[in-house]
Amino acid sequence: MSRTLAEKVWEAHVVRHGSGAEPDLLYIDLHLLHEVTSPQAFDGLRLANRKLRRPDLTIATEDHNVPTVDIDKPIADLVSRTQVETLRRNCAEFGLRLHPMGDFEQGIVHVVGPQLGLTQPGMTVVCGDSHTSTHGAFGALAFGIGTSEVEHVMATQTLPLRPFKTMAINVNGALGEGVTAKDIILAVIAKIGTGGGQGYVLEYRGSAIEALSMEARMTVCNMSIEAGARAGMIAPDDTTFDYISGRPHAPSGADWDAAVEYWKTLRTDDDATFDAEVTIDAAELTPFVTWGTNPGQGLPLSATIPDPEKIVDENERVAAEKALTYMGLEPGTPLRDIRVDTVFLGSCTNGRIEDLRAAADVIKGKRVASGVRMLVVPGSMRVRKQAEDEGLDKVFLDAGAEWRQAGCSMCLGMNPDQLAPGERSASTSNRNFEGRQGKGGRTHLVSPLVAAATAVRGTLSAPADLEN
């Protein structure tokens, strides 16, 4: 029987099929932990006197809470410090590998897994974090879970799940100059909506996807959850294999050959059918930015703020009105006229070396506009080191940006990197929810190229605007 990529990976992990309404029991190959969603799960294990079944398939890092300055000092925020110290105690008690603040392998959990070579095609990967969908870029079935499920995986290395439906996102053609993976995914979310992917695994396909680098593919899969899909996947190919080859946890020798032989079978069969299909023409895409308070409220940078009165659907109209009030924006305003206070370059969406290179390329020899602060936060310490080896830190510092340590930082403002009330950001992160980057903060989601150009001009801009 012909099957999609998602179905192949699913079936390879079924420990037992459920009967009737009972879900399938799925084996989990890799469990990633961080400090925020794990403490109550560890407590649950202790209360029930249960063991953590597979410490050797589990790895932890500190990312959400960690400060991005003064990391050689204890965390000043006592509640954050307690949470990080709790993770350290739990990892010691249960015998888990942890990359703490300051460690060379520390970083955002979704940057760390792939760069260590722990994320491989055909695996099941979970984490108590919705952006676990990132790992689907390797052809893994990867999705975020809640704390009860974290505890369940700790105790059993499995999860009871009902099969997902499948949706193909076909992106064909070539991307134009200055158009990136971020613009693809923002356009996809604007097209299908924040609930459009609910119940589905998305599979991104087509020539525009095949042409993307591994890091760009991670950007696309990362934001699958913003379209409501728990997971997004891309079939592995030579780009994938080349990325994995030689990484610390990649198979080697005969194991490598056996792995690649299997990985090459991980493609949707030609005659397989998806439950839904969406098609996007890559050539028509331009730099995309959000104007509202959910990631589906996005438009090409050349557009103007929409007029809610012209929106037919009542729920969408009310949502747009509330969004514009919160964002302090008027209908008809060109997006390019919107002035920002802060530019944030980083996160599990766009905090990898290629993102930093792309932004550095735009900002090199220029200055961050007066009155604008720009934070550059590498996704991991390894990315930071690589960027410094390439001199990117100097490029950012010379332009007047701040060069920080690794972590989630201003993506969600659990550490001191936050927007003040009313402050506006252009952010390469993944969520523009009310208060996401700080209470009262206003977020526009953008690509690294747009972030850099915006930092220079002070208003939402693409690199092409710098030439005028």
Add this chain to the structure above:
Amino acid sequence: MDAFTTHTGVGVPLRRSNVDTDQIIPAVYLKRVTRTGFEDGLFAAWRGDENFILNQEPFKAGSVLVAGPDFGTGSSREHAVWALMDYGFRVVVSSRFADIFRGNSGKQGLVAAQCSQSDVELLWKLLESEPGTPVTVDLTDKTVRAKDLVAPFEIDDYTRWRLLEGLDDIALTLRHEPEISAFEGNRQTWLPTTDPLPAV
């Protein structure tokens, strides 16, 4: 987990779509390592506004939240479910739930009752015109009832069964431990482990 069969309480009309988990509980409340006491974080930003529905009588004592579509989008934080339950909510009614939120609800005993949007609108009108109207949510026959209104809701059969019985998911899975061990015996040897790498 406590079993759930039927619940009657004050219905709260929340006329908002895309109520994301950052609105249900902002990230700043996620730094705690405890499992209880999250009620202060529930809708924290909105509760600063005295006109917000939960700041008004009789909705303060609400236990059945009736919200717009795409409830619970965004982050995987189970704290969103804990905050709703710690506040006193036992049921959320919406025409569409985010997948992770719905799953988290089922684990904790919060009923995510999926009604048609037209029934949600009828509930909103009723609860706004007659504040304090008791709403009954019956998991045995899968209906939401308020005065003359009877709205059927959807919930998957397995979650419904677990909620009715109040069963712990992990204990259910551990009954299949031999099958898990057998599966582990057949995994590809080249799959990675997280064992520390030898020092270079």
